[in-house]
Amino acid sequence: MDQLCLEAVEAYIHAGLPTDAATALLVEVSGLPHAVNEETDRISEIGRTHGARTIRVAQDEAERALLWKGRKTAFGAIARIKPNYYLHDTVVPRRKLNEVLQEVYRIAQRHDLLVLNVFHAGDGNLHPLLVFDKREPGVMERVLAAGEEIVRVSVAAGGVLSGEHGIGLEKREFMPLMFGPHDLHAQSAMRVAFDPLGIANPFKVLPSPSSCGDAHNIGEDMWV
Structure with a gap:
């Protein structure tokens, strides 16, 4: 901590x-x-x-x-500082921990955000907590931009996108940072082989040209 x-x-x-x-x-x-x-x-x-x-x-x-x-x-304790937080759970080589952490602090500073670090040092699994108040105009844009930079820095240091929380929707667009077109195609083909109708947790993990809302013709103003 x-x-x-x-x-x-x-x-x-x-x-x-x-x-x-x-x-x-x-x-x-x-x-x-x-x-x-x-x-x-x-x-x-x-x-x-x-x-x-x-x-x-x-x-x-x-x-x-x-x-x-x-x-x-x-x-939970960080609620004493700000009511909201956003985190990634990238993993980096342990020898790169200090280097990546210092860059995380610089990223937060560039985006005028406060970051707290609490993580699993034993396996290099980072949990940078970007704390903020979502009622502040424009803050989510800064938070998401900082989050993307943290992911890119982690991968560039020889790390991976997630250590325990998974890819889901949030990190799927970052998959090309780690995998080439052939790798992604192979993963997609395997998924289709086991789920040809695309009904098992659709639109998660692998990059997709459309979202769940697009597929079901749900308007952008609706929450999905």
Whole structure:
């Protein structure tokens, strides 16, 4: 969790998180007591080697649960800052995490947006939260533009479009960033083979020349 996220979470759960720290990394280990102690010592050593200011080890189940509550309630805690958020869940190589994160901050700044980062560092799965108030005129255009830039930067760094939330409708137009025409055709052919009538979750994942609304002659002013 980055500093803005730490501030929001700490104001919500009061877990003693370091709100003056640039980031906090939560690491959990499991196994036999001896192995857990060894891994904890090793993790602490690595942290200090790389400049960790403080190493905090949960002393009981209650403290462990409280620390993880901070991570799990982060999305709700940001409502203290702005009522709405928009995120992508791209994955980048772990060696590129810092590079991509710095670019995410620059993208948000260019679009006059606030971004909070809380994500799965272990597998490079980013969750940049662009926070905003949708009542502000023109803000959604800026949010969507920033989101697209984040996706493009992630893919350019050797990453992928999604780590856990899927492609759906939102990311389908980004599929050509990762797959060529032949790849997309092969994926489409496989889909047709299993669903020739196109009734299983239509218009999702693969780029389409029309939308669900177009196919059913629903006016643009109607919500689908």
